Amino acid sequence: MNRQVLLFVSFLYVGSAFAQVSYSVPEEMAKGSLVGNIAQDLGLEVKRLMSGKAKIYTRNNDDYVELNRERGVLLVKERIDREALCSETALCALHFQIILENPMEFYTVTVQITDINDNAPTFEKGEMKFKISETAVIGAKFVLERAVDLDVGINDIQTYELKPSVNFALKLHNKADGNQNVEMVLQKTLDREKEEQISLVLTAVDGGEPQMSGTMLIVVTVLDANDNAPVFTQQTYTSIVTENSPKGTVIATVTASDADQGSNSKVTYSITNTLDNVRKIFQVNAETGEISLRDVIDFEKSRYFQINVLAGDDGGLTDSCKLIIDVQDVNDNKPEINIMSKSNVISEDAKLGTVVTMINTEDSDTGENGKVHCFINENVPFMLKTSANNFYTLVTDSELDREIASEYNITVTCSDEGVPSLSSSVTLTLQISDVNDNAPVFERGSYEAYIVENNAPGLSIFTVKARDADWNQNARVSYILEDSSVNGVPVSSYVSVTADSGVIHAVRSFDYEQIKDFQFRVKAQDGGSPPLSRNVTVRILIQDQNDNPPQVLYPIQTGGSLLAEMVPRSADVGYLVTKVVAVDVDSGQNAWLSYKLQKATDRALFEVGLQNGEIRTIRQVTDKDAKKQRLTVIVEDNGQPSRSATVIVNVAVADSFPEVLSEYTDFTQDKEYNDNLTFYLVLALAVVSFLFIMCLVVIISVKIYRWRQSRILYHSNLPVIPYYPPRYSDTLGTGTLPHVYNYEVCRTADSRKSDCKFGKGGSQNVLIMDPSSTGTMQRIQSEKSILDEPDSPLEQKPPNNDWRFTQGQRPGPSGATGGPEVAMGTGPWPQPPTEAEQLQALMAAANEVSEATATLGPGTMGLSTRYSPQFTLQHVPDYRQNVYIPGSTATLTSNPQQQQATAQQATQQALPPPQASAQAEPPKAVQTPASKKKSTKKEKK
Known part of the structure; x- marks a missing residue:
């Protein structure tokens, strides 16, 4: 680095010093470098x-240099770029002053900035383009752009180079201002068909160290000249087209090429046919050469076409071909x-082979394309027959059923033998008319419906539904109730x-x-002619409602509550006092009864069985009770809502009957009893007594009347009416007891110790109550010895045919038969009973009546052995099925089997002979072990 220092010192009169110093430094020095x-x-x-507080003063506030007072040197403060600082002048310098105080002095400093080769030559454009025709002459000049270098002197641009130099050469011209003009000169003819574009590189080089350069790309495009005509690739083109091809279908493409470029190479195509209609059917794309259909081709009109095509460029050069x-x-x-003809409706009972439709077919094609075959869709009861060439008939092929299919859509399809085959189809709609050939059918084979009793009349119970597969009137179903009877x-x-x-x-x-429950039949009948019908059985089941309260059978409630049960004071815990017996005529859970103790004099002494109604003691009886x-x-049933009945049971705590009798009046004066209830009970007892007396009078009158009739028959030689001893049977016909039970009652002073014995159930006389018989009860003697006695003084002759009885007219109960002679109507008639026998029968009847009322006497207070504390539910007969006369051995029944068995026994038993009857004694009760023990105790007492 070269540094020059110039020192100028001058003295001022004012006492201040003046000096000038110059420095020279290169650009781009690093920050902090010494100036x-x-x-x-x-x-x-x-x-x-330091003392003068030296500082730098500059006008432009250029802050490139700074003063270090401690060292007394100038340093580079910021990077100095000469091209940025002095872009327009070759010489570049910084001017500033250094000022001191005490005394004030100032010095001028100049720092010259020298250039370095830090900038390469550059072109304003990176690329220059030229379009030169291939007809340009040699020596043609083309001016190029000069390069620029920011450096000066030797670092500026020194020379240019152009490569490659096959077609062009570089020529430099110095100008008066020291600059150079750069020219490119053509030195070889251009041919666009060989080389359409030429790329050249212009390089500018400076003289600095190191040497730097800049480049620019020159692109030369060779312009075409119309020096080539279009040429087709073929002179003759061939193509195949099918008739009826759609418009716009491309048939063929002709191609012609031109070696020129631009407008000189643009080829256009056209059709030159003039005499035929080719231009109406075909068209050519002027740019691409595609020949397409303009209209539809019909093979039957034209089978061959020739198209003449012309290709030309913009310069007028042409070429031609044919297609x-x-x-x-x-x-x-x-x-x-x-x-040709068709039917829209056909009856479902049409016969096979009935013609429905006639069809004719035509195809305008010829050969195989004109041969037509027709067929119909499957799964229809029809077929298509060929009657003549291209004529068809549609006929029925099987039986029709409107209920299976009421309408048929028959599709007739006709196709030719072309490839591909073409076909046409038509759909025929055929309605099937209805015939009444189906009877109504119920949804079920039988119906069951439920209805709750006590329903309102007119209530809808159930709906039967029948469907008829026919149509319209034939399917209109009416419901009819068939005549029948229920009970x-x-x-x-x-x-x-x-x-x-x-x-x-x-x-x-x-x-x-x-x-x-009951059942009946409903008939469903359609509206056809003739109508068809079908029956169905409907069963109606009545459902029970809890509409009946329980009925108390025992203990019997009498006026004044005279009946009482006795409990000895020595009774243990669980002693059976009595049993409340009740029934409910309802069924199911409505008849399930439960027993509860509602009120008691001493609740701690008794309890009632919830299910069986047994009243038992729950603790030991004491004297304080x-x-x-x-x-x-x-007594409550299990219905919803529940119904109930109330019964009052009087219990006497005593060891003997005299003790009970002493308290009898107290029972009748119990204040808890309602006065109205007592009145009604007394009234009921009076009515019952009156009715009993009336019945007694009627029975005696009837017996006297029968006795007199028998006497009249005897004197008039008429057959004797058989006589039945007083014995009763079940009359309701729905009894649940399999046998007739006879009771023999042995009473003592203490009703608790009374004994009850069952007699034989099928060997004694029974009174049969035949509801179907309207005649009077007749008596018969079954002792065959009397009828057959040879020594009888009153033997009669057999009666004639006028006195013979048929099976239905024969005297006696229905179904009863006598001996062989009586059955045949040929034997001798028995002797009539004597007066002693008739009197004995009346006395026996009176004796039974007195025995029936013996339980109401004051001696026993109604405490019968039958309802004693030891009497359980298994001894209680079904009061809904049998009628029992208390105190007697008779049972009223209506059981038909029992009637028949009794009647057969009655025919074999008759009154004893008069001599034996007069001496007969009333039968004694057979003693049971229990009665023997009780009689022994009575003797001891």
Whole structure:
């Protein structure tokens, strides 16, 4: 680095010093680089710089140099770029002053900035383009752009170079201002067909160290001249087109090329045919040479075409060719189907082979393309027959059923034999008319419906539904209730059926206790002619309602509560006092009864079984317990809502009957009893007594009347009416007991110790109550010895035919038969009973009546052995099925089997002979082990 120092010193009159110092430094020095030792160059001491507070002053505020007062030197403060600082001048310098104080002095400093080769030559444009025609002459000049170098002197541009130099050479011209003009001179002829574009590189080089350069790309485009004509690739083109090809279909493409460029190479195509209609059918794309259809080609009109095509450029140069087109025939005509005659409706009972439609077909094509075949869709009961050339008939092929298919859509398809085959189709709609050939069908084979009893009349019970597969009037179903009877009553008085809807209504209100179910038949009939019908069975089941409260059978409630049960004071825990027996005529859970103790004189003494109604003691009976105990038991069923009945049980705590009798009046004066209830009970007892007396009078009158009739028959030689001893049987016909039970009662002073014995159930006389018989009860003697006695003084002759009885007219109960002679009507008639026998029968009847009322006497207070504390539920007969006469051995029954068995036994038993009857004694009760023990105890007492 060269550094020059110039020192100028001058003295001022004012006492201030003046000096000028110059430095020269290169550009681009690093920050902090030394510019010069200003203290030494000015001859100043460093202390003076410090004391004088030396500083730099500049006008332009250029802050490139700074003063270090401690060292007395100038340093580079910022990077100095000469090209940026002095872009327009070759010489570049910094001017500033250094000022001191005390005394004030100033010095001028000049720092010259010298150039370095830090800039390469550059072109304003990186690329220059020239368009030169291939007809340009040699020596043509083309001016190039000069390069620029920011450096000066030797670092500026020194020379230019152009490469490659095959077609062009570089020429430099010095100008008066010292600059150079750069020219490019053509030195060889250009040919665009050989080289369309030439690329050259212009390089500018400076003279610095190191040497630097800059480049520019020169692109020369050779312009074309119209010196070539278009040329087709072929002189003759061939193509094949099928008829009916769509418009715009490209048939062929002709191609011509031109070696020129630009507008000189642009080729256009045209059709030159003039005499034929080629231009109407074909068209050519002027730019691409594609020949396409302008209209539809029909093979039947033209099978061959020749097209002349011309190709020309913008310079007028041309070339020509021809295109030969062959037209191919295709199957482009579909068969035509013509309906000659058709039927829209056909009956479902039409016969096989019935003609429905006649069809004719035509195809305008020829050869194989004109041969037509027709067929119909499958799964239809029709077929297509060929009657003549291109004539077809559609006929029925199988039986029709409108209920399976009421309408057919028959598709007739006709196709030719072309490749590909063309076809046409037509759809025929055929309606099937209905015939009444289907009877109504119910949805179920039988119906069951439920109705709750006590329904309102007119209630809708159920709906039967039948469907008829026919149509319209033939499918209109009416419902009819068939005539039948239920328990001898017409079913129409129970239910009715709505004719059009099949709704079954209840005509009456049903009672489950009277009728539980019944069935009838409903007929469904259509409206066809003749009508068809079908029946179905409907069963109506009556559902029970809890409409009956429980009925208490035991203990019997009498006026004044005279009945009482006795409990000894020595009774243990669990002693069975009595048993409340109740029934409910309802069924199911409505008849499930439960027993509860509602009120009691002493609740701690008794309890009631919830299910069996047994009243038992729950603790030991003591002397402190009241002698009179009154229990109120409520009997409830399990229905919803529940119904109940209340029974009052009087219990006497005593060891003997005299003790009970002493308290009898107290029972009747119990204040808890309602006065109205006592009145009604007394009134009921009076009515019952009156009715009993009336019945007694009627029975005696009837017996006397029968006795007199028998006497009259005896004197008039008429057959004797058989006589039945007083014995009763079940009359309801629905009894649950398999045998007739006879009771023999042995009473003592203590009713608890009374004994009850069952007699034989099938070997004694029974009174048969035949509800179907309207005649009087007749007596018969079954002792065959009397009828067959040979020594009888009253033997009669057999009666004639006028006195013979048929099986239905024969005297005696229905179904009863006598001996062989009686059955045949030929034997001798038995002797009539004597007066002693008749009197004995009346006395026996009176004895039974007295025994029946013996339980109401004051001696026993109604405490019968039958309802004693030891009497359990298994000894209680079914009160809904049998009628028992208390205190007697008779049972009223209506069981038909029992009647028949009893009647057969009755025919074999007759009254004993008069001599034996007069001496007969009343039968004694057979003693059971229990009765023997009780009689022994009585003797001991």
